[in-house]
Amino acid sequence: MYDGGKIITGIIIFLLFATFPFYYNIGKANVKPDPKLDTPVIKQLAEKKCVESKEYMRANHMQILDDWRNMALREAKRTYRNAEGKLFEISLQNTCMKCHSNKNKFCDECHKYANVKPYCWDCHFVKEGGAAK
Amino acid sequence: MSMDRREFLKFIGLAGLGLGIGASATGWIFSRGLEASEYIPPPGALTAKRWAMVVDLSKFKTEEDYQRVIDACHKIHNVPDFGNPKDEIKWIWTDTYEHTFPGQENKFLPKEFEEKPFFLLCNHCDNAPCVRVCPTKATFKRSDGITMQDYHRCIGCRFCMAACPYGARSFNWRDPRPFIKEIDPTYPTRTKGVVEKCTYCVERLAKGLQPKCVEVSNGGLIFGDLADPNSEVRRILNTHFSLRRKAELGTGPSVFYIIGGEEDV
Numbered sequence: 353m354y355d356g357g358k359i360i361t362g363i364i365i366f367l368l369f370a371t372f373p374f375y376y377n378i379g380k381a382n383v384k385p386d387p388k389l390d391t392p393v394i395k396q397l398a399e400k401k402c403v404e405s406k407e408y409m410r411a412n413h414m415q416i417l418d419d420w421r422n423m424a425l426r427e428a429k430r431t432y433r434n435a436e437g438k439l440f441e442i443s444l445q446n447t448c449m450k451c452h453s454n455k456n457k458f459c460d461e462c463h464k465y466a467n468v469k470p471y472c473w474d475c476h477f478v479k480e481g482g483a484a485k
Numbered sequence: 486m487s488m489d490r491r492e493f494l495k496f497i498g499l500a501g502l503g504l505g506i507g508a509s510a511t512g513w514i515f516s517r518g519l520e521a522s523e524y525i526p527p528p529g530a531l532t533a534k535r536w537a538m539v540v541d542l543s544k545f546k547t548e549e550d551y552q553r554v555i556d557a558c559h560k561i562h563n564v565p566d567f568g569n570p571k572d573e574i575k576w577i578w579t580d581t582y583e584h585t586f587p588g589q590e591n592k593f594l595p596k597e598f599e600e601k602p603f604f605l606l607c608n609h610c611d612n613a614p615c616v617r618v619c620p621t622k623a624t625f626k627r628s629d630g631i632t633m634q635d636y637h638r639c640i641g642c643r644f645c646m647a648a649c650p651y652g653a654r655s656f657n658w659r660d661p662r663p664f665i666k667e668i669d670p671t672y673p674t675r676t677k678g679v680v681e682k683c684t685y686c687v688e689r690l691a692k693g694l695q696p697k698c699v700e701v702s703n704g705g706l707i708f709g710d711l712a713d714p715n716s717e718v719r720r721i722l723n724t725h726f727s728l729r730r731k732a733e734l735g736t737g738p739s740v741f742y743i744i745g746g747e748e749d750v
Contacts, residue, residue, distance in 0.1 A: 404522070419524075425635050428627060429524035430691045441527070446671055474676035475636060477563070477668050 385465040388457040393450060402451075403434050414470075417444065444476050453479075529693040534712035535630040536685055537739040538696075539721050540604050544705030551579055551602055557701040558683075563674045565661035574655040576683040577606040577698055585730060585742075603742070604706070606698075607632060607653040607683040608730060611737025615645035615654065624680075630711070630739060631685045641678035650731050651738075654682045711739065 353359070394400060402409045404416065424430045424442040432440045441447050452458045455478045463470065488496070526532070545551055558564070558577050565574055579602035583590040613632045615624050623638035624645050634645075646654045660677045668674060672688065675681050685708075686696035694700070699708045709718035718741070721727075727741040 421637060423524040425633070425637075426625065427524065428629070428687070428691070429526050430530075431525045431527040433523050433525060435521035437521075439528075442524075445673060471676075475673040477670055477672075477674055479670055 383465075385461045386457075387461045388454055389452075391451060391453045391458075393453060397451070403432065403438075403440050417448075417472075420444075444472065445478070449476075449478055527691045531690045531693055531695070533629050533710035533716075535710060535739065536609065536690075537630070537709065537711040537718050537741065538606075538685075538699070539707040539718050539727065539741045539743060541705050541707065541721075541743045542601065542603065543743070543745045544703060545602075545604070550703070550705070551604065554604070554698045554702050554706070555579075558698050560667070561669055561672060561697050563661075563665050563669055563672055564681075565657075565664035565674075566666065567659070567661075567664050572658050574657065574661065574681065576681070577604065579603060580605055586728060587731070589728075597745075603744075605651065605653070605730075606740060607685075608651055608736070608738030608740045609683075609685060610739065612735060614648035614650065614736060618644040618648040620644065627687075631687060633684055633687060634680065634682065636673075636675060636679045636681070639679040641680065643680060645680055650734055650736065654680050656680050 389400070404412075409416070420432065420442045421444075423432075430442045432442050434440065449455070455473075555577055559566075559575075562576060564576055567573060582594070582598045582601065582603060585603040585605060609630060609632045611630070613624075613626060616626050616632060619625070620642060621638045621640055623636070623640070624632065624634045627633050641656070643656055646656060657675050657677050657679055662668070662674055665674060686694070686698075689696060695708055696706075699706045707717050707721060709716035711718060713719065721743070722741060725743045727743050729738045729741055732738060
């Protein structure tokens with residue numbers, strides 16, 4: 353092989369450079385998010401249930417929040433009747449955050465892990481303790 | 486395997502049909518997730534065909550009468566106070582007679598009109614120019630006549646501020662949060678880069694409450710349904726002469742002023 357030494361050195365440098373993100377992030381990003389549901393309000397609930405099932409909320413909370421805001425604000429339909437017929441006032445601050453008052457451990461935990469930055473909290477106010485800002 | 490033209494067309498036709506059925510079935514399965522849930526107007530909400538307000542200025546006598554109303558509104562809506570007129574955010578405020586009714590001034594008006602402040606707020610026009618110019622439909626008209634804005638959609642272009650002939654809209658040049666004395670945790674703040682104004686307290690109407698300014702005005706502000714001939718606002722407008730701001734522009738403002746010269750309403 354002509355110039356074998358140079359080629360192999362080059363390949364090694366390239367590999368080190370290309371795999372840099374992997375060893376740079378070892379031990380950092382793989383800390384699994386651990387959202388908590390242990391707020392005082394939730395602890396007192398007889399039946400620990402969100403507006404819809406846990407599975408549905410986990411997969412579709414962003415969709416339901418989007419529907420909620422459009423329905424409440426634009427259609428003036430500020431009450432949500434869930435699949436079981438229970439009624440809820442549509443309000444992020446007054447309904448969602450009443451139970452999930454631990455924004456740091458409930459919202460931010462996964463959002464940070466997934467690197468999504470919802471701008472809800474620029475306007476919707478959460479009291480200190482739950483507040484990120 | 487060979488296929489003639491007729492068989493080929495049959496095959497393609499059937500395949501197309503199958504695909505169509507499959508696609509719509511998948512769509513149906515995925516969309517039906519929460520078919521039992523629904524969105525309804527809140528029970529007990531105040532509703533109307535056309536909300537309107539009457540400002541009876543004879544009921545506002547001292548500086549304190551005005552300030553109480555302004556403070557009550559600005560407090561529950563987390564309206565910031567930047568402390569300078571350039572950045573000012575206002576939902577309800579006062580100005581002089583000649584600024585309220587430009588073109589209506591004359592030098593023989595009663596002396597009291599020279600100093601008397603006039604309440605100003607969003608007129609929730611029938612034909613609101615701010616709604617027409619909004620490029621994202623962030624400002625829109627509700628079916629009950631309220632001109633509402635959706636801060637989620639506002640891109641801060643300020644076309645609405647240019648369009649509004651009443652100066653009812655304010656822009657958040659800076660993050661308002663540090664300038665709110667005491668944040669009401671039940672109401673959102675705004676963020677930098679959106680335009681805001683009076684909403685006739687839609688969040689209170691939804692709970693069956695009158696707008697806050699009406700509640701604390703001691704009868705100086707009257708709120709009701711313009712489309713209902715038996716409503717309080719219609720009763721007052723039937724028996725009193727009223728003015729609207731810049732009605733000649735054709736915007737159809739829904740705030741009516743009774744500026745005195747008559748007995749109590």
